[in-house]
Amino acid sequence: xxxxxxxxxxxxxxxxxxxxxxxxxxxxxxxxxxxxxxxxxxxxxxxxxxxxxxxxxxxxxxxxxxxxxxxxxxxxxxxxxxxxxxxxxxxxxxxxxxxxxxxxxxxxxxxxxxxxxxxxxxxxxxxxxxxxxxxxxxxxxxxxxxxxxxxxxxxxxxxxxxxxxxxxxxxxxxxxxxxxxxxxxxxxxxxxxxxxxxxxxxxxxxxxxx
Amino acid sequence: xxxxxxxxxxxxxxxxxxxxxxxxxxxxxxxxxxxxxxxxxxxxxxxxxxxxxxxxxxxxxxxxxxxxxxxxxxxxxxxxxxxxxxxxxxxxxxxxxxxxxxxxxxxxxxxxxxxxxxxxxxxxxxxxxxxxxxxxxxxxxxxxxxxxxxxxxxxxxxxxxxxxxxxxxxxxxxxxxxxxxxxxxxxxxxxxxxxxxxxxxxxxxxxxxxxxxxxxxxxxxxxxxxxxxxxxxxxxxxxxxxxxxxxxxxxxxxxxxxxxxxxxxxxxxxxxxxxxxxxxxxxxxxxxxxxxxxxxxxxxxxxxxxxxxxxxxxxxxxxxxxxxxxxxxxxxxxxxxxxxxxxxxxxxxxxxxxxxxxxxxxxxxxxxxxxxxxxxxxxxxxxxxxx
Numbered sequence: 395x396x397x398x399x400x401x402x403x404x405x406x407x408x409x410x411x412x413x414x415x416x417x418x419x420x421x422x423x424x425x426x427x428x429x430x431x432x433x434x435x436x437x438x439x440x441x442x443x444x445x446x447x448x449x450x451x452x453x454x455x456x457x458x459x460x461x462x463x464x465x466x467x468x469x470x471x472x473x474x475x476x477x478x479x480x481x482x483x484x485x486x487x488x489x490x491x492x493x494x495x496x497x498x499x500x501x502x503x504x505x506x507x508x509x510x511x512x513x514x515x516x517x518x519x520x521x522x523x524x525x526x527x528x529x530x531x532x533x534x535x536x537x538x539x540x541x542x543x544x545x546x547x548x549x550x551x552x553x554x555x556x557x558x559x560x561x562x563x564x565x566x567x568x569x570x571x572x573x574x575x576x577x578x579x580x581x582x583x584x585x586x587x588x589x590x591x592x593x594x595x596x597x598x599x600x601x602x603x604x
Numbered sequence: 605x606x607x608x609x610x611x612x613x614x615x616x617x618x619x620x621x622x623x624x625x626x627x628x629x630x631x632x633x634x635x636x637x638x639x640x641x642x643x644x645x646x647x648x649x650x651x652x653x654x655x656x657x658x659x660x661x662x663x664x665x666x667x668x669x670x671x672x673x674x675x676x677x678x679x680x681x682x683x684x685x686x687x688x689x690x691x692x693x694x695x696x697x698x699x700x701x702x703x704x705x706x707x708x709x710x711x712x713x714x715x716x717x718x719x720x721x722x723x724x725x726x727x728x729x730x731x732x733x734x735x736x737x738x739x740x741x742x743x744x745x746x747x748x749x750x751x752x753x754x755x756x757x758x759x760x761x762x763x764x765x766x767x768x769x770x771x772x773x774x775x776x777x778x779x780x781x782x783x784x785x786x787x788x789x790x791x792x793x794x795x796x797x798x799x800x801x802x803x804x805x806x807x808x809x810x811x812x813x814x815x816x817x818x819x820x821x822x823x824x825x826x827x828x829x830x831x832x833x834x835x836x837x838x839x840x841x842x843x844x845x846x847x848x849x850x851x852x853x854x855x856x857x858x859x860x861x862x863x864x865x866x867x868x869x870x871x872x873x874x875x876x877x878x879x880x881x882x883x884x885x886x887x888x889x890x891x892x893x894x895x896x897x898x899x900x901x902x903x904x905x906x907x908x909x910x911x912x913x914x915x916x917x918x919x920x921x922x923x924x925x926x927x928x929x930x931x932x933x934x935x936x937x938x939x940x941x942x943x944x945x946x947x948x949x950x951x952x953x954x955x956x957x958x959x960x961x962x963x964x965x966x967x968x969x970x971x972x973x974x975x976x977x978x979x980x981x982x983x984x985x986x987x988x989x990x991x
Contacts, residue, residue, distance in 0.1 A: 412831025419838035426845045430858025439678055439856070442685070443863035451685045451867075481683075582881060582936070584869040 449495025449586045450482035456566045459502035461511075464597040467491040475596075478502050482571070483593075490518065490549070490592035496576055496585055500569045500596065504561075510601040511556040513569075516594035519544035522577050528590045529574040534560040534567060549594045555601055567598070623737070628726035628744040632719055635749035635757065638973060642980035656715040658984050659758040662991045663691065663939075667759045668710050671696035671703070678855050685867040689860040693847055694793035695761045714759035721763035722747050722756040725948070728770040732777065732952055739959035742968055743952060751975035752945040752990075754983045761794050762946040768794060769948040772801050773921065776808040784808075785836035793843025796861065797943075800927040802840035804920030809833060811919075870935035879903060882937045898989035899937035903929055906944035913953055921949035939991050 433444065442451040457478030459465075467475045472486040482498030485491040504511070519528040532540040532554065540554035561567070576588030643655045660668065666688055676687050699714045706713060726744045733739045747756055747766070755762045768791040775784035784805050791798035813826050827833045852858035882900030887893065893901065906929045914922035925947045932943055945951065959965045983990050 409831055412835055416831055416834035416838050419835065419842065423838065423841065423845050426849045426852070426858065429852045430848050433857040433859070434852070435678070435856040443857070443860070443866055446866060453679055453683060455683065479683075481685075582871065582873060582878070584866070584871045586866065586869055 631748035718763040725767040743955035750972040781836035788840035789842040807920035875933040895988035899940040
């Protein structure tokens with residue numbers, strides 16, 4: 395029997411094996427591509443990394459807080475403030491905690507209150523001419539509660555009422571700061587690096603009605 | 605692989621083998637001595653471990669993290685937005701495997717591994733340099749004792765990337781498509797841009813097909829009729845796909861290596877605008893170019909050398925190098941110098957061009973060794989253009 399007759403079946407087998415391997419590779423790659431195009435991630439991951447609709451990666455972090463306590467966001471209160479910072483902050487530094495990006499969040503655990511709360515914040519604007527003011531919109535648990543325009547380098551005390559409607563039955567207070575006039579370090583820089591305010595201190599009190 | 609054609613029964617052949625092995629070894633030693641002298645000139649510490657730690661800059665820390673702790677799941681601990689997902693796994697995995705056998709500090713294992721890989725990359729380059737000894741000496745000097753030799757001798761992926769790129773092109777030169785495919789698969793698990801080498805493989809297949817008198821339109825049919833070619837093409841991105849699957853299973857996002865770039869502040873934009881911005885960043889004092897200018901010049905030089913490769917009819921290598929420069933350039937100029945000097949086809953061609961004249965070759969060698977000292981000082985000092 396000539397060698398070619400023996401070799402032929404092996405050649406066919408090798409060829410078929412090659413095609414089978416190619417098919418497995420192609421199939422696997424298509425499946426992996428399909429999986430990658432349909433990520434199995436939570437809404438916070440999607441908003442920050444994929445859709446890029448926020449610069450503040452929300453996290454499951456809630457700090458404890460006692461009403462009437464003033465929390466310093468300067469270097470001296472760094473440890474205390476760290477537990478209530480969720481995202482969108484850089485520092486603490488000597489002049490406060492700097493906002494980073496287009497939104498920052500704080501979150502604290504609070505007792506259920508019928509009459510709402512009064513928030514008192516000390517904040518300063520980040521200024522780089524021609525931008526000399528910073529507009530900040532503050533929301534609590536998704537409800538817009540206050541808007542302020544900061545100007546000047548010196549910290550300013552901002553007080554506002556958090557109505558019961560914003561508190562609802564929630565056990566935590568999620569305070570979001572949206573910055574409308576953030577300053578990017580360079581024109582081409584990512585919006586995650588925008589600077590808007592320096593938060594100096596934070597305080598909550600029970601709202602007292604007459 | 606590089607040496608197998610060298611083994612000849614005569615004494616001349618044996619001498620040549622010894623020379624090919626000895627040249628990079630000499631530059632390993634000289635490079636180590638020069639970089640150590642640079643380290644010693646600015647550091648109060650001494651010893652190889654301190655030297656290895658001093659050279660571990662920028663991305664090196666990420667690779668150490670991956671090698672020692674693997675990749676994070678989501679959410680990342682310590683309230684961090686920046687996962688290690690952007691750094692590809694092959695090299696840190698290899699270092700972790702070697703460390704399991706030789707239980708020393710990660711940076712020590714990685715530094716020695718990088719030097720071994722760079723040495724091996726030189727050997728593989730020998731046939732790619734058409735056994736031109738002058739070009740070979742120059743290439744070895746550049747890689748192991750040159751101004752950017754710290755990139756190839758610390759815990760960065762450059763040494764493995766250059767080695768695997770050289771392996772692919774050597775396999776393609778010998779029409780060993782399966783070997784090229786396997787090397788490409790490893791390359792695509794080393795850095796994202798490694799996946800582009802598949803174009804070089806297809807271009808080489810097309811060239812071979814045309815040399816056999818095939819018609820352009822019949823090329824796909826010719827490939828489909830040869831299962832080993834199909835396997836070679838399809839296995840090339842296997843490293844990238846494997847990593848994608850891993851990320852899907854652990855993070856839930858197979859493209860986490862791309863999406864995490866947001867946390868590094870990378871924004872997609874026009875490469876030409878980034879180049880212009882880089883070139884426009886003139887120094888405020890003195891005449892030395894700024895870091896953005898160096899980065900822009902490196903990108904332009906790399907693209908120009910890619911064009912020279914194309915002019916020399918090395919279309920696959922030209923396309924691979926151009927894509928490896930353009931893809932990162934879409935986000936910004938960061939690490940551009942490192943990316944360009946880590947493209948083996950460019951540096952191999954540069955060595956060939958410079959070796960055309962004996963005088964220029966000698967001057968370049970001396971320049972490489974001298975610049976090694978000063979660039980190492982700049983690297984240890986954190987000079988931004990070298991990131």
